[in-house]
Amino acid sequence: MSHRFHPVLRLSALALLALGAAAAQAQDKPVELKFAHWLPPSHPLAKLGFEPWAKSVEEASKGSIRVMLFPAQQLGKAADHYDMARDGIAQMTWVNPGYQAGRFPLIAAGELPFLLGKPGPSSAALDQWYRQYAGTEMKDVKFCFAHVHVGTFHSKEPITEPGQLKGMKIRSANGTVAQTMSLLGATNVQVSAPEARDALQKGLADAITFPWKSIISFGIDKAVKYHTDMRFYASDFVWVMNKPWYDGLAAGQKKVIDDHCNNAWASKVGTAWGDDEDSGREALEKMAGHTLVKVSPAQMDAWKKAVEPVYGEWVKAASATGANGQAALDGLRKELAARQAN
Helix, strand or coil: CHHHHHHHHHHHHHHHHHHHHHHHHHCCCCEEEEEECCCCCCCHHHHHHHHHHHHHHHHHCCCCEEEEEECCCCCCCHHHHHHHHHHCCCCEEEECHHHCCCCCCCHHHHHCCCCCCCHHHHHHHHHHHHHHHHHHHCCCCEEEEEEEEEEEEEECCCCCCHHHHCCCEEECCCHHHHHHHHHCCCEEECCCHHHHHHHHHCCCCCEEEECHHHHHHCCHHHCCCEEECCCCEEEEEEEEECHHHHHCCCHHHHHHHHHCCCHHHHHHHHHHHHHHHHHHHHHHHHCCCCEEECCCHHHHHHHHHHCHHHHHHHHHHHHCCCCCHHHHHHHHHHHHHHCCCC
16 A cells, blocks of 8 residues: 555655745745935936846846835935945945045055046956955945946046146046046045036036046036046946845845846946946037047057056055055956956
């Protein structure tokens, strides 16, 4: 008799195991992920990065992770977003590390003038390179990924040579650009991106370092009319997460987050946003009253020579963290070259 019922018992056991696995998956406790950033909700990165990422996480988790976006500094000022993730004010935030100059010296390599080129490959390269340092430099949070934008000077008067910056008031994109401006004799105006147009219109700044299309997105095209046609600087950004929140996820939910916090997403977001930002160059060129300011090869050589001391300062700052600064910079250059980022 036992032989007759053995297959049935076996099938029952398998069925129970399958039901148990399905129940475990179905029982993943629904969680909410507050994702805070400081861009306008209509900004291209919101449409090309934040929203697609949120939708993909929700779909991959079968709805057990619900992502709620909080744009436009709703939960805190732009410069506070790293601490907001650390402290759980939001479960995830979008951070410009350069808004707190000196706090994150290693990732500041991505801000060095004339180092990064095409934003998509540069994003993938910076993200891959930084993963070896993120666990130490950003240990208060779970690092998700990094990406960049690349930009230039947008000004009230044309800028073609480094000597022209002396005495100018310039809104710098990040700490490294501010350091560069000081080196070249300019006065730094430290305001976040959402406050930049006001600073220009009130005469607090003569020029701004910014990516191309965001000049239009933030309405800054109404305050400046000259745009220096070169890839002067980059700003790096990180998506970071509250550690206790991540640690409290079910195993399947953690896998969903891990699958969305990788180099592939860094490349995807960096390319989508970077290409869109670069499209602003042509848009501004066609706008009445706007001029693209050309830079000759000799002028470009002068720029690169003028900013060389900033590289030495970065190597010193990186070495002070215990890393080998020169080796780290060489490693980033190698990663950029491998991805044909320039």
